[in-house]
Amino acid sequence: MLPFLRPDLANLKAYQPHPPIPEPYDQLDTNESPIDLPADVKASLANHYQQSIAANRYPDGGHGALKQAIAGYVSESAGGATAANISVGNGSDELIRSLLIATAINNGAILVASPTFSMYGILAQTLGVQVIDVGRTDDFCINLDIAQTAIENNSVRVVFMVHPNSPTANGLNMGEIEWLRQLPNDVLVVIDEAYFEFSQHTLVADSLSRSNWVVLRTFSKAFRLAAHRVGYAVAQPDLIEALEKVRLPYNLPSFSQAAALTALAHRTSLLATLETTVKERQQMATWLSEQPAITPWPSAANFIYCRLSNKGIAQLGMEQAEGLHHIFSTLRQQGTLIRYTGGGLRISLGTPEENDRTRANLQTVIG
Ligand SMILES: Cc1ncc(COP(=O)(O)O)c(C=O)c1O
Numbered sequence: 001m002l003p004f005l006r007p008d009l010a011n012l013k014a015y016q017p018h019p020p021i022p023e024p025y026d027q028l029d030t031n032e033s034p035i036d037l038p039a040d041v042k043a044s045l046a047n048h049y050q051q052s053i054a055a056n057r058y059p060d061g062g063h064g065a066l067k068q069a070i071a072g073y074v075s076e077s078a079g080g081a082t083a084a085n086i087s088v089g090n091g092s093d094e095l096i097r098s099l100l101i102a103t104a105i106n107n108g109a110i111l112v113a114s115p116t117f118s119m120y121g122i123l124a125q126t127l128g129v130q131v132i133d134v135g136r137t138d139d140f141c142i143n144l145d146i147a148q149t150a151i152e153n154n155s156v157r158v159v160f161m162v163h164p165n166s167p168t169a170n171g172l173n174m175g176e177i178e179w180l181r182q183l184p185n186d187v188l189v190v191i192d193e194a195y196f197e198f199s200q201h202t203l204v205a206d207s208l209s210r211s212n213w214v215v216l217r218t219f220s221k222a223f224r225l226a227a228h229r230v231g232y233a234v235a236q237p238d239l240i241e242a243l244e245k246v247r248l249p250y251n252l253p254s255f256s257q258a259a260a261l262t263a264l265a266h267r268t269s270l271l272a273t274l275e276t277t278v279k280e281r282q283q284m285a286t287w288l289s290e291q292p293a294i295t296p297w298p299s300a301a302n303f304i305y306c307r308l309s310n311k312g313i314a315q316l317g318m319e320q321a322e323g324l325h326h327i328f329s330t331l332r333q334q335g336t337l338i339r340y341t342g343g344g345l346r347i348s349l350g351t352p353e354e355n356d357r358t359r360a361n362l363q364t365v366i367g
Contacts, residue, residue: 012125018337026357028348029337031166031195031303033224035273035351037263045262049255059254063088066257069264070232077196078205085208085234087243088260090251092194092218092231095243097123099158099214099233102242103188104129108157111150113142115167115342117192120160132156140168140297144179151187159183162192164199167339167346169299171199185212188239197222197274198281199300207234214239221302222271223263228256277302280349287359293366303348312366327365334361 001010018029027034037045060066067083074081089095100123104110109130112120121131132154134147142161150156159180164171172180172191180189191203193215207215214235219225230252233243263270284304288296293312297305308316308323316323321343328340336358339346349355 006128008125008128012122015122024335026336026350026354028303028350028354028358029339029346030226031221031301031346031348032226033221033273033302034349034354035224037224038266038269041262041266041270045255045259048258048262053254053258057254058250059252059257061250063252063257066230066252066260069261073264073267074204074234077202078208080208081204081234084237085240087233087235087240087247088252088257089231089233089247090256091220091229092192092216092233093119093123094229094247094251095216095231095233096120096160096190096192097127098243098246099188099190100124100127100129101246102239104157108155110158110160111147111154111156112160113147115140115165115344116160117162117166117194118341130154136168140165140170141173142176142179144175147179151183156187158188158190160190160192162194163201163203164195164300166194166301167303167341167344168297168305169301169303169346170297171201171300172203177203181206181210183212185210187212189213190216192216194218194221195301197271198277198302201300204234208236211236211238219260219263222274223260223267224270225256225259225263228259230256230260276352277349280352280355284347284349284355284359291362291366294362303346305344305346307344315366327362330365331358331361334364336361 066088067086070086071081071083096119105127109132110124111132111134113136114133124131132150134150137143161172183189189212193202196202196217204215207213214233216233219230281299285296285299288294288306293309293315294306295309308320313320313323318326324340324345328338328345331338
């Protein structure tokens with residue numbers, strides 16, 4: 001270990017994105033859209049680069065036009081958002097880190113409920129922030145008694161919730177939402193709506209009306225812009241100002257800002273594919289529920305979470321973890337990448353052809 005490094009870094013591992021994937025793998029492990037931008041939208045973006053982006057100039061560090069356009073989109077689900085309610089990040093990952101910098105470093109802990117999005121914990125650890133994990137019940141709800149006790153016994157500054165959750169795909173229920181609403185105003189409630197477009201349920205009205213709430217969203221999923229790394233936060237102006245203070249000055253390249261603006265301008269046609277995703281979700285959920293070896297959970301997102309049933313464990317003659325790993329690696333050999341996480345398998349929905357192949361490959365292991 002280099003002598004000038006923080007000793008606690010020795011316990012951390014660099015985030016492992018999957019290695020370059022040889023064609024023709026079906027990439028159903030990162031919840032992206034399976035469909036690239038349409039050629040005419042890409043062409044208009046390329047044209048914009050050619051005509052209007054000066055490569056020698058820094059990007060718009062205030063994200064003025066983009067904030068305005070995002071506020072318009074957000075207002076479609078909860079009226080009244082303005083540019084002053086929006087902060088833009090290099091992916092919502094950057095906003096998670098900015099939130100931790102603005103709230104918890106040297107100032108308290110964060111609360112998460114696993115299985116959930118791993119970056120809250122990973123980023124907190126890199127910043128030396130304590131993570132309190134209250135876990136979930138068998139149906140992936142939050143045990144509110146345990147969570148309440150954790151809040152009372154620790155100096156929790158932030159509660160991170162995904163709505164709907166990744167990897168388990170369930171949205172927050174009314175009891176959980178009411179519990180979050182009654183938290184004291186010295187605890188920040190972060191609602192990560194990365195999969196909002198698939199669930200069509202948002203808590204953005206709370207983030208506009210409550211000083212201790214913020215909603216995070218991303219262009220990486222339904223908007224098909226994962227390559228461009230654009231996320232945004234919706235909150236009251238005081239919190240937005242704090243996020244603006246701690247971020248890097250030119251955090252979002254001009255081309256990414258243009259891509260998000262272009263996607264918003266074409267949102268009706270881009271989001272029309274959600275209908276196919278919802279249909280595919282239904283078909284995959286029905287098929288999985290017909291497999292005696294598998295227990296799937298209902299999904300409000302663009303992925304489905306499942307584990308082995310008791311029958312599946314008996315059929316494979318393996319423990320749950322070993323059996324899931326066996327399925328994961330067999331599918332990988334067959335050309336289908338899914339995610340083995342949080343003690344279950346998370347299968348992103350792909351194109352209809354990819355989903356057919358996933359079912360066929362799964363059939364060879366558990367059929
Ligand atoms: C719940 C959740 N939040 C945030 C992100 C990160 O999104 P971005 O690509 O905007 O950094 C993801 C990505 O998988 C996610 O699942």
